[in-house]
Amino acid sequence: MSNHPTDTHVGAMIRGRRKALGISQQALADRLGVSFQQVQKYERGDNRISASKLYAVAHCLSCPTTYFFDGLSTCHISTEGGPLMLTAEDLEVVRLLSTIPSSKVRRQIVTLARALAAEA
Known part of the structure; x- marks a missing residue:
């Protein structure tokens, strides 16, 4: 089963924001209380991210949750x-x-x- 386009987009936005801030996957994982492998799965869109976890990611990456949906055309x-x-x-x-x-x-x-x- 392929990744849902929205999950892939949100994951790419998380990865881009994390990299722009110079935060490692491990550091983000530690702040979220998940493994760095889980962060990898979120960033690839392999695993869907819950609303509460997305809210936590937004807090960790100092951006609104809506940031992750910017550019989503459908x-x-x-x-x-x-x-x-x-x-x-x-x-x-x-x-x-x-x-x-x-x-x-x-x-x-x-x-x-x-x-x-x-x-x-």
Whole structure:
């Protein structure tokens, strides 16, 4: 089974930040209370990092947790039909749609989107 693209991206961001600060894998591992092999697995994206551990990594590397998601161009959501990958434009449409106060107008937009998708 291959690594999830988000885990790989987050791991690469951890590695980049750690190296930029001149912190060794062992030093980061010691501060996190894990083995340096575990840090290696996080950095390669082999192991997913929990929210609490990511928060601890951010604290150790003096950055916000959002730093690790910078540059991530897609959002991966699991659905019954498999993974759904959302682009920045997809997320913008969702954000804009959620700002429309009228549920009737939102439903009309969804109907329009269905019609356009059916033609594609």
